Amino acid sequence: MVKELMGWYFIIGLIKYGDEWRIHRRLFNNAFNIQAARNYEPHEVVGAHMLLKRLLHTPEHFLPHFRQMAGEIIMSVAYGIDVLPSDDPYITLAHKAVYTFSIAFVPGLYLVDTFPILKHIPRWLPGAGFKRQAEEWLKLSLGMLETPFAETKRQVEAGRARASFTADSLQALKDSENELYYQENHVKAAAGTMFAGGADTTVSSLSTFVLAMLANPEAQKKAQEEIDFITGGKYLPTFNDKAAMPYVSALVKEVMRWENVTPAAAPHLLMTDDEYRGYRLPAGSIVIGNAWAILHDEAMYPDPYAFKPERFLLNGKPNPAVKTPEAAFGFGRRVCPGRHMALSSIWITVASILATFNITKAVDEEGNILEPSHGYISGLICAPTPFKCSITPRSQDAVALIEAAVSEGLPL
Template sequence: MDDLTLLTVFALGSCAVILLAQRLTTIQKAKRLPLPPGPKTTWLGGSQLPQTYHWLTYARWKDTFGDIIYIYAFGNPIIVLNTAEAANQLLDKRGDIYSSRPLRTMVGELMGWDWLFSGMPYGPWWRRHRTIFQKYFHINMSSDYHPGQILETHTMLRNLLVSPNNFNHHIRRTAAAIVLKIAYGHIVADEGDSYVALAEAAMRTSAHAGFFGTYLVDYIPILKYVPSWMPGASFKRKAREWRRLSREMLESQFEIVKQKMAKGTAVSCVATKELENWIDSDGDADQEELIKNISAIIYGGASAFITDAGSLLTFKFIAGADTTVSAIGSFFLAMVLYPDVQRKARDELDRVLGDNRLPSFADKSSLPYISCIVWECLRWNPVAPMGLAHYVTEDDEYNGYRIPKGSTVLPNIWAILHDEHTYPNPLEFHPERFEDQEKNRLAGVNEYPSAFGFGRRICPGRWLAYDSIWIVVASVLSVYKITAATDYKGTLILPSPEYTPGLISHPKPFKCRIFPRSEAAAALIRQTEA
């Protein structure tokens, strides 16, 4: 071994020793520090946890307890991060110990959602999932999906022309159609698609059970052994019923793809490409399971997301269907409540497109205000207000406080994106806040990390999600006008900007009027059918 090699080995070894010593010093120091402030725990061990709209309660608690809050519930230490600074310092810069996920007994074990890699602990099995997923959804692959996104958006434009009052259904169909074609080559029916109905039913159960602490078994895992017939064990009966949905969602389309491949009728998609690679390489059963998981995740939670992103459960649907639906729903609601924003967007579209064509992704750089609207939709009411839960694997210290090993760490994305110092008048829908990109960069405003998660668990499907929302916003505003509905007297009915509780937050149902801007716009819509 030459002198240069010896010197290199010695230098690397010295660095490793120094880093280890620093880490041990941090751990020892942390054990002597106080815990972050937080609400007192009663003798029952958990009555202080909010029951609904957790993000709003935690945001209010910030005024009392500060940027980070400590909660101890039934033996579970929980750390809530209410600021971007805290989230970035811990989840981004210390990703080596903050990138795992806590185990969630109800959703993962009992309900059968253990196949979602967004909820998997940090380790080799998770890395194998993410490696395959990123192969199809990194930023350089985005343009491959543009034709399909435009095709399904044009279908949405035609559907709105026929039944504008059914806009929520059209939003859902569009989001599902994009990701199901990518995952399975599945063409979504205009009405009554059986797989979409199955997946939505399955995801509704996960959204209900998804918040940590909804069921006592999350705090006390040994309760999973309680017989389902016992009083108080209704969670076991629900889990058994809900498990059937999650497993069917995982298995059904995958089996159809395999059958079509055997007949030679399969459409090229992620599932077929990976199965062909697996067959050619004589892969093991684990690899087939991984491919099955990835295919289902693209629909159920491509960011899983929703995304990896950071929350109270094990997954989120960023870049999957459900979160895209939420963001586009926010867009329609905002256009009703803020007509000046809609007017400014239409003026920009008219300058770039004229009145003889629909937008394409090639127009994105010429339509900066449309991009600002998309960012504001993601900020105004985040799709997953509490993101996904992180899990700290070693004792740590932050700002003089101890972060105990084994803590569930929750970034309050809603509070971060409603910080009035960074986003003045945060409850208002104001896309202009994103117009000065240099000023925003200096102020620490960065729309992607907070909306799509943090660190190594940031949503890997964020580029697909963003593009799907962008082309819908640009296309709808280029040909449609969205206004408040009216009652029988012609009085405007302004909806309230109210959102549902739960892991994925949607606008509560509201009515609006959607109609073509002109005869020329209606003609453009009809031309897309050719």
Template structure:
């Protein structure tokens, strides 16, 4: 396995089969830069519910982030809004995502290097990977199939969601042709939910960590939001182009601690070469997202959370590389859900900062509990557990959270 840490990797021979192209066309159809605008109202409603949960139980902010991001994607993908159904599907998805994150780390199991081991019986000593794979498959199939049962009802009731749109697109097909296209649609929906909800949750979790560690950044963002929005409403997507510093915070979140630090594995189809190194055909190749985004030649003082690096004289600093071109993958396999993720993080971060102060928690003696920028390891990374204080900024802010004039 080869890990590439340079910006100018030359990978011209990647696996790119016809089935993947069919899936990818659907991803881009429903998540391109223009298509995601259809989800703005749902995102605003979900963000308001998150504010209300944070107000009632701020100490459970991590749980609220995961729950609301999961519910957000269930709504957009499957048209699921019922709280009881959301709880059921989130429990199913949690198991599947945990398995996927373990399985997607190349080299985790000996079979990655000795493919013939895939033929040994599952009961043999050393074949734990086969028993794990069987369980992961059951969980993944449940995540793909169970929520899909809701899509036909969403289509019949004219509830807008990606699954219903895909079903409508193939409604003219019959027999095996319809069944085959529905399988592709199921895969797209399941992948969208699994990949999008967990990575977006991780980025918002990283955002909370950054706000605790860098109060000056938080204060500047709050001042910008107040100047644009005022104090009688919540931020909405009409403010998007005016909140440049907040968008810079989003860019710095995905640079400072990219949720998927090694990206997805690729495999070369033929021999290739990179900086004088021969890459044999069929080699697993990783582009080291974390190393690229922490390169001091590209980003000065890379370990410091500094959104201002992306701004100059009130405009974007075009001399600094946009981390999104790396953080969401590279080349033909760049994440098609990146625009949806940006909208989700933007509206949640804007409304959280407008209504809450995120500060270090205090111990029994009134001293600040120290927080470190420590992250878990794995395919998707998250901040290790930390405590913080989340309090409404004012009575007016609390009124907005409880249901005042939220969007106008």
């Protein structure tokens, strides 16, 4: 349903293992390995600062603001394209497309995934509604793949493209006297995967962060005290402060563990026979890794349903005995290749918000506290259902820091 009928064939997680997959993976690793990911930190800082400005003026729209920030960063990194300050067509397109992907990717939802021969039945037959649905959703996935790529390619050919993954990769193809290991279609597919991967996952994580602060004000206070101790309230946090803020880093880890974005992870296909706890798993079987169970394992994470950043610390420093929640990004060769950039983006955003704002429960006109439901939208990507909260500046000095940072910031 997803790969063939809906047109998500370009997503690296759905490409069959082999030479083609290795080309895509190499492109990704070159652009997003742990060292290369640091090149995108300036983009993430500017994106976080612009988010603070939006929260300052319209804090009630924090969910759209998260989506805007994530879109700004990934469009800049992947394509070198500036997006509109609101209602941007690229961001809107990605949100709609990824939503359909997340829904359709749930294993067992469509009979055609169990009986692939059904993909050949005429669209007008009774019971072929999935084909008509896929035709509409196909427009979204292909639009997301083709539209921004075409714009960046046009800029490269005109000689005015800004540095980005797509522009740099296409320029290298253009300038190289010898044949490179990749071709233009590989660049397009990799950029499309970046666009899709960064569209809603970051939004879900940041929304969960807000829910966690509403439910655990003491964790918010501890993180703010650590930030204040390092910055003295004189500047906004930077990546240079990360090592000196272990509690903030632990808080981010706990956000990723507590309500992980992809509880079921992506299905894997066994290439050889295997055995697990006495169960025979023949080659060709589909295995779904239970990331939720791994990240809520009481043996590794005692009291797993409680939000406790301290579980990752020992005497105020990172505790090597407690596993980082890497399962939130998948497993093995199919692990999310953009995880280093994703984590750094979430870290600077969380640190920046906590440095300047207080997150508290909203109240109605009569002063009654509005409790968030803590409900989540089901799908491959699980995100909190819309909720209300109060996001207010911690002080006038915090407001001044935001305004100064935005005025000094560079365009994405």
